[in-house]
Amino acid sequence: MPARRKAAAVVAGLAPFALTPLAAVPASAHGSMGDPVSRVAQCYAEGPESPRSEACRAAVAAGGTQALYDWNGIRIGDANGRHQELIPDGRLCSANNDEFKGLDLARADWPATSVSSGSYTFRYRVTAPHKGTFKVYLTKPGYDPAQPLGWGDLDLANPVATATDPVASGGFYTFSGTLPERTGRQLLYAVWQRSDSPEAFYSCSDVTFGGGDPGGSAAGATPAPSASAPSEEQIEEGTDRSTVEHHGHGDDDAGTSAEPVAGEVRAAGSSQHLAETGTDGSTSYLAMGGAATLAVGAAVLFGSVRRRAANGGSRNGR
Incomplete structure (x- = not known):
């Protein structure tokens, strides 16, 4: 020839x-509850290097600052719905990940969002949209925040919100739920299970029913400020410190990657196309x-x- x-x-x-x-592009789904703000997002909003609240300072002392820069990465790559099997009691807020162990501290002074029973609009801060289902659970009456959170503390039979494939808009998934009658300090536990991958994300949001001191007023505890989510500027400023943003979740965990789903979606308010598996x-x-x-x-x-x-x-x- x-x-x-x-x-x-x-x-x-x-x-x-x-x-x-x-x-070989790694999966890169990330997120955490934005309203009611999750513990990790709240502490990140306070500033990883010098948080204001005692609870967030204790979380940093226990697990370091990197956990806060990685606020959108509390996840299990191969969860596939096996949440209770993979996460032991007392480790729910960290999803049994040592990096986030400070979030599991049993304290009555975590900054909290004031809520009331009835309809509630949840806003989940997402940095990479994916197909999947959100379930949000509320603690049972009698919940004691000074004790380690266990699965038995959650009303698993009656999630307060369930949403499948909501549309991401302005950086948030927004969906509705209904909060039952409760009093005082409670906790909302959110699970985002992807349907295009076994990966799942978890978050704990502290709330108070009926007003009162949102920071907790347990004996010996210093009242903490009301919860507030990080701003877009704070999220942008911390990107360079985030191992989640730099490496995604697929680099060392093949279980987080999935074959592309036919078609593509575009995050509302953005000109960027996002594959339904999260590859942008x-x-x-x-x-x-x-x-x-x-x-x-x-x-x-x-x-x-x-x-x-x-x-x-x-x-x-x-």
Whole structure:
């Protein structure tokens, strides 16, 4: 086969790969409850290096500041609905992840959101949309925040909210639920189980029913400020410190990745397309980059073949 035809055949063979999106892009779903704000998001909003509340300072003392910069990464890569099997009592808020162990501290002074019984609009802060189902559980009457949180403390038979595939808008999933009659300090436990992957996310949100001191007034406890979610500026400023944002969740955990689902979704208020498995626009850029790399390689190979042919011709003419 002439040299030019050989080079052309190589280029043709590479072309299909140049047009194929790279399959090794890691999954990157992230999020935490924004309203009522989760413990980790609240402490991040206070400032990881110098939180205001005693509870958040204790959480940093127990687990370090990195957990707060990774506020949207409390998750289990291979959960697949096995939440109670994988998370022991006393470790619910951290999802049994040592990095977030400070969030499991049994205290009555965690900053809390004031709520009332009746309809409630939940807002889940998301940094990578995914298909999946949210379930939010409330603690039972008699819940004692000074004791480690266990599965038996939650009314698992009656979630206060369930939402499947809500639409992300403005950085939040928004869905409705109903809060039953309660008094005093309680806790809302949110589970976001993806349907395109076994990965699941978890968060604890402290709330108080009936007004009163949202920071808790247990004996010896200093009242904490009312809960408040981090601002967009705070989230942006902390991105460089986040291992979640830098590495996604698929790098060292193949169980978090999933085959792409047909079609794509676009986060409301954004021009960026997001695959339903959470791979964002970077997938297409990686694909284009791969195509460009292959094209350059093919050109080099083609030129090399031509030079060899030319050199061979010169030698044959000697």
